[in-house]
C-alpha cells in the first residue's frame with residue numbers, strides 16, 4: 001500500500017503520490033465563470049492528499065458547451081482559473097483541467113447547429129430546437145483543433161500543471177473515434193486510423209504549443225459499451241497512436257454519455273432526481289416516460305474496468321492511469337499489481353475528500369460511497385456533493 005504513496009514523475013511534473021482526482025463536472029459556475037466554491041472543492045482535494053486534481057469540462061470554444069451557461073476557456077474564466085491554480089498549489093497539490101468540446105451533444109442554442117463528424121440526431125438537444133448536427137468541414141476541423149491548442153497554452157500560462165484532452169464518453173473527439181457517430185467518407189472516417197486522425201491532430205497541436213516538457217494526458221474510452229461503437233481493439237490501436245504522438249499518459253474509461261451513460265459509472269440510476277432536474281415539463285415527461293427504457297443500468301463491481309484496461313497495458317509502455325471503481329485498499333493494490341503507474345478516483349473523493357489520508361493512516365480500508373449516483377443530480381443543483389453525508 002505504501003508504494004501508492006510514493007512519488008511519480010509525469011513528464012517532469014513531480015506528483016507526490018499515485019492518485020489523481022478525475023474530472024467530475026462540478027456545476028460550480030455563475031454565468032459561465034468559475035466560483036469560489038470550485039476553488040474550495042479542488043483545494044479540499046489537495047488537502048486530502050490528492051497529487052493531481054482535475055478541473056472538469058473546460059470547453060475550448062463557446063460552441064463546445066453542452067448548455068449555454070457552461071464555462072469555456074477565455075480571458076474572463078482564465079482570470080479565475082489562475083487563482084484556482086494558485087490556491088491548489090498553496091494547499092500542496094498540482095492541478096490539471098479537462099479540455100473538451102461536446103460535439104453534437106448540445107442544447108446550447110447560442111451558437112447555431114452543433115458540430116459533429118457527421119449529421120446526427122441530437123437526443124439531448126432536440127427539445128431545444130437542435131435536432132441535427134452539422135458535419136464538420138475542413139474549416140471547422142482546423143478551428144477546433146486550434147482552439148484546443150490555444151486553450152492548453154493559455155492554461156499552462158495561467159499556472160496549470162497539466163491538461164487532459166477529453167477523447168472519451170461520447171464528446172466530440174470520441175464522436176470522431178466511434179463508428180456509431182462517425183460516418184464520414186473522407187480521410188477522417190472509416191478505418192480506426194482515419195477516425196483517430198482528428199483527435200491525433202488535436203494532440204499534436206496541443207503538444208506543439210505547450211512544448212515537449214508539459215504533461216498532456218488524454219482520457220480515452222476502452223470501449224463505448226454498445227454494439228457498433230468504439231471497441232477495445234480500436235482502443236489498443238489508438239493508445240499506440242497516442243503514445244507515438246506526444247501523449248504523456250492515458251486515462252482509461254468507457255461509455256458514451258448519450259447512449260450508455262451509466263456504463264462509466266455503474267451502480268444506481270437516480271431517475272427521480274434526473275426527472276426533477278428536467279428544464280421544462282416536456283423534458284421531465286420524456287425522462288419520466290422513457291428514462292427507465294433509455295437508461296441502462298449496470299451493476300457496480302470494484303475496479304470494473306480493470307480487465308479491459310489490462311489489455312491496453314500490454315500494448316503501450318507509456319504511463320497509464322486506471323479509472324473506474326477504485327474503492328478500497330485492496331483495489332489500489334490490484335491496480336498497482338496490474339502495472340498501472342497512476343489511478344484516478346471520482347466518487348470516493350466526492351463522498352469524502354479525506355478518503356486517501358484516512359486510507360493511508362489506516363482509519364478506514366474502503367470508501368463509504370454507495371454508488372447511489374445522486375451526486376450527478378447535484379451537478380445541476382448548485383454543485384456536486386455527496387447527499388449521503390451531512
Ligand SMILES: Cc1cc2nc3c(=O)[nH]c(=O)nc-3n(C[C@H](O)[C@H](O)[C@H](O)COP(=O)(O)O)c2cc1C
Pocket residue numbers: 022023024025026056057098166169219253264265323324325326344345346347348375376379384
Ligand atoms: C458527478 C459526476 C460527474 C462527472 N463528470 C465528468 C466529466 O465532466 N468529465 C468526465 O470525463 N467524466 C466525468 N465523470 C465520470 C468520472 O470521471 C469517472 O469516470 C467515474 O466517476 C468513475 O470513476 P469512480 O468510480 O472513481 O467514480 C463524472 C462522474 C460523476 C460521478
